[in-house]
Amino acid sequence: MTYDLIVIGAGPAGLTAGIYARTKMMSTLVLDAGVVGGQLVSLYPEKGIHNYPGYETIQARKLSDKLYAQAESLGCEIREKEKVMDVDDGNEELIVRTDKAEYHTKSIIVAIGMGMFKPRRMGCDGELELEGKGLSYILPLKEEIVGKKVVVFGGGNSAIEMAMMASTVTDTTLVHRRPEFRADESNVKDLASSKVKPIMNANLKSVNGSDKVESVTLIQDDKEFDIPADLVVINIGISSDLDDLKRWNLELTENGLVKVGFDMTTSRHGIFACGDVVDYPGKYKQIITGCGEAGTAVLSAYKFVKKPYWA
Ligand SMILES: Cc1cc2nc3c(=O)[nH]c(=O)nc-3n(C[C@H](O)[C@H](O)[C@H](O)COP(=O)(O)OP(=O)(O)OC[C@H]3O[C@@H](n4cnc5c(N)ncnc54)[C@H](O)[C@@H]3O)c2cc1C
Numbered sequence: 520m521t522y523d524l525i526v527i528g529a530g531p532a533g534l535t536a537g538i539y540a541r542t543k544m545m546s547t548l549v550l551d552a553g554v555v556g557g558q559l560v561s562l563y564p565e566k567g568i569h570n571y572p573g574y575e576t577i578q579a580r581k582l583s584d585k586l587y588a589q590a591e592s593l594g595c596e597i598r599e600k601e602k603v604m605d606v607d608d609g610n611e612e613l614i615v616r617t618d619k620a621e622y623h624t625k626s627i628i629v630a631i632g633m634g635m636f637k638p639r640r641m642g643c644d645g646e647l648e649l650e651g652k653g654l655s656y657i658l659p660l661k662e663e664i665v666g667k668k669v670v671v672f673g674g675g676n677s678a679i680e681m682a683m684m685a686s687t688v689t690d691t692t693l694v695h696r697r698p699e700f701r702a703d704e705s706n707v708k709d710l711a712s713s714k715v716k717p718i719m720n721a722n723l724k725s726v727n728g729s730d731k732v733e734s735v736t737l738i739q740d741d742k743e744f745d746i747p748a749d750l751v752v753i754n755i756g757i758s759s760d761l762d763d764l765k766r767w768n769l770e771l772t773e774n775g776l777v778k779v780g781f782d783m784t785t786s787r788h789g790i791f792a793c794g795d796v797v798d799y800p801g802k803y804k805q806i807i808t809g810c811g812e813a814g815t816a817v818l819s820a821y822k823f824v825k826k827p828y829w830a
Pocket residue numbers: 527528529530531532533550551552553554555556557558559562563567568569570601602603604630631632633634635677757763793794795796804805806807809
């Protein structure tokens with residue numbers, strides 16, 4: 520079979536592309552190398568999103584579930600844990616080769632966000648040994664951490680939000696290496712009135728424990744001290760891996776992201792792009808902008824595939 524559209528990436532942009540494509544009756548396959556939901560599920564599932572229109576606040580995991588359910592209910596085919604390796608030209612069609620199969624399609628939307636992103640490591644003693652044994656890079660489900668002693672590391676919006684969320688059911692400390700947070704004023708204000716205990720100007724020397732996390736050693740003003748911990752959450756950024764893009768022969772900007780036109784066309788015929796992976800002057804990496812670009816990318820793909828007389 521030849522699909523009308525294959526969407527690469529099932530983050531919010533890719534799922535929205537799937538939803539829009541199905542409303543235009545395009546046969547659509549969405550492929551994701553990891554799990555559906557992109558950054559919302561892999562990086563901040565427990566965080567509340569306060570800027571997605573229509574919801575005063577919604578947990579990231581729930582927003583992803585809703586997008587997934589909407590795409591599926593409209594008849595979008597979605598496959599997880601299938602990484603797109605190559606995108607080749609076929610006979611008046613495109614061939615998408617994954618690590619499991621090969622698919623034929625009339626058009627493609629690239630929505631791979633930050634690619635195969637991974638959380639940045641702290642590089643301290645005990646980090647690798649205790650990962651998964653009380654050391655994590657995302658906040659586990661609230662139900663799993665009730666009553667624990669949690670120490671969160673980081674000074675950005677995400678670390679602050681994680682710490683505030685954890686503090687509703689745990690004894691939470693937030694450690695930042697600088698004297699001030701690098702976060703929105705509203706978050707810093709909310710933190711001040713929360714139960715989180717902040718420790719500023721402190722560095723993590725080691726995470727300690729034999730087969731599970733028991734404490735952390737901090738250095739502040741050249742003095743070392745330990746604080747007890749059952750759970751350590753490190754949130755100091757993400758490193759992205761967009762190596763796949765280099766093989767797909769798309770023109771990239773100096774930031775290594777996909778160059779798109781106003782209609783989300785790329786330099787390759789029949790291939791469109793949206794979400795965090797695209798770059799243009801004024802680009803704002805947010806869920807709502809990625810979803811907006813997805814609508815535009817689908818309209819362009821629809822015109823390309825169906826060539827309606829009125830478009
Ligand atoms: C900590 C944090 C908090 C944030 N908070 C907010 C917020 O409150 N509000 C907001 O609007 N935005 C927020 N953002 C930004 C928002 O998460 C991103 O803008 C959004 O996720 C981009 O969506 P996307 O679909 O383009 O990419 P992603 O969410 O990155 O999804 C891309 C998907 O593509 C898949 N993929 C990658 N390579 C391949 C491949 N070769 N083959 C198949 N699949 C592949 C990945 O597995 C991933 O699932 C936040 C970001 C972070 C890091």
